[in-house]
Amino acid sequence: MSEKEKEPMFSAKIWKLLTSPFNQNNPITVQILGICSALAVTAKLKPAFVMALSVTIVTACSSFIISLIRKSIPSRIRIIVQLVVVAALVILVDQVLKAFVYDVSKQLSVFVGLIITNCIIMGRIEAFALGNKPWASFVDGAGNGLGYGMILIILGFFRELLGAGTLWGYQVIPDSWYVANGGFYSNNGLMLLPPMALICVGIIIWIQRSRNKSLIEK
Amino acid sequence: MNKNSNTYIIGYSAVMVIVVAAVLSFASLSLQSRQNDNVRIEKMNDILRSIGEGEGADSAPDKAKYVKEEYDKYIVESYAVNTKGEKVEGVDAFNLLINLKAEYDKPEADRVLPVFVSRSDEGVIHYILPVWGAGLWGPIWGYIALDVDWNTIYGVVFDHKSETPGLGAEITMAEFRDQFKEKKIYEESSMVAISVLKGVGASAGNIHAVDAISGGTITSRGVETMLKDCLTDYSAYMNKERAALSAPVAAQTDESEIPADSLTINK
Helix, strand or coil: CCCCCCCCCCCHHHHHHHHHHHCCCCCCCCCCCCHHHHHHCCCCHHHHHHHHHHHHHHHHHHHHHHHHCCCCCCHHHHHHHHHHHHHHHHHHHHHHHHHHCHHHHHHHCHHHHHHHHCHHHHHHHHHCHHHCCHHHHHHHHHHHHHHHHHHHHHHHHHHHHHHHCEECCEECCCHHHEHHHCCCECCCHHHHCHHHHHHHHHHHHHHHHHHCHHHCCC | CCCCCHHHHHHHHHHHHHHHHHHHHHHHHHHHHHHHHHHHHHHHHHHHHHCCCCHHHHCCCCHHHHHHHHHHHHEEEEEEEECCCCEECCCCHHHHHHCHHHHHHCCHHHCEEEEEEEECCCCCEEEEEEEEEECCCCEEEEEEEECCCCCEEEEEEEEECCCCCCCHHHHHCHHHHHHHCCCECEECCEECCCEEECCCCCCCCCCCEEECCCCCHHHHHHHHHHHHHHHHHHHHHHHHHHHHHHCHHHHHHHCCHHHHHHHHHHC
16 A cells, blocks of 8 residues: 555545445345345344354455455456355354354354355445455445344344343243233234344335435435 | 466466365364364253253353363263163263264164263252254254153253244243153153144143144154154163063063163162
8 A cells, every 4th residue: 555545544435434334325224135144043132143243254354355355366257256255254254153152153053154145245345345445345344244233133133022022032021911921912923934024124124214315216 | 467368267266275275174173172072062061951950051151161060960871772772882872972963864773872861969860862853944952851760751952953043943942841841751651752732732731742832833843753753762772671660670680781770870
């Protein structure tokens, strides 16, 4: 990086890369990417959180690596190169989870491996990392991972609360409320099923667009 | 250099693949022993949980140490049996357990299955049988702790590889597992295992059945099949033990080996 191009670590531009995925450019609610895993892992809050973290690490690091080697990648095999980098990182994450947080890795099971197929990662590499500097790419990847993770955690929160009456595995709805114990409340089993997750994503998109009119297509 | 020439592309891919392979093999080798340890610790903890011990594992400062200590304290014996009901000598039960799938892949007659014997603080003996089967998305497994009558279930633990969280994955939860307590796997002298019935309260009053998980029908059925199949494999051995229990004098004369073992445990 030459002196002339040098800019502060968190210039306005970099900051925007990090924050825009939270609202204006959210991968799930605006770009409609990564819906499949958002439906699959959000029945409980804890797996949703670890998934969010893992995806953030993989998007950030893969964008960074691809951006580092972007000038040497032959354009004819660039998708293959991207896939190999992403797949290697996903396997690393999986191995590390298995070695250090075995319980959580068991809960996520196949979904860690399926991070490879998450469209956000390839999307950000193709759209951003191939044409930008490593640090900017890293921030862009992290921002998108976090934007994705935010929706996952919102979904996980409501699905676990309304579907199972627990949060992070702890009972939060008082036992005495339940019909079985003479109360008035029962869990909504539909919340735990993937179709309801899709409806929840729809509701989040609805709320977001009602607050941010610029997202509404003409 | 022409980045789109065939030579460059082939060279580039070759180098890339070698680098990635080296990184991954290094990671895999350096994390291997830790991962294997995790698997062993988890299995030990599951065995303990089936007899209601080892519950403090998650809050223990050093989980591995805690589980190993508890395991050594409560699991007093382990041995292997075959499907003909004979004890198999010279086999480490815990190694069998690690590769339980391999045993269930064999034809029924060749299977060698582990049995774990626990003794509680009060000296009560339980027999713990591992089971292995298929859920909706992948394997499910568990541990059935039986009372000394080889009939009444003292406790169960289930686990799974990839069942749906919130649905099939609920087989691991206490609400489902607690239903198994006090249920019987024998009807008179025939092994009936435990049925998993659809509908809340469907199993009320039935000592051979529990309620299934709503939304997890296929996993629930998987549990039922797993229990039937695996307990059937153990049934030859269990029948022998039960016969020895009901006629201890007769058993001592013709099958000296087995009662002798149970005597040492009961002392």
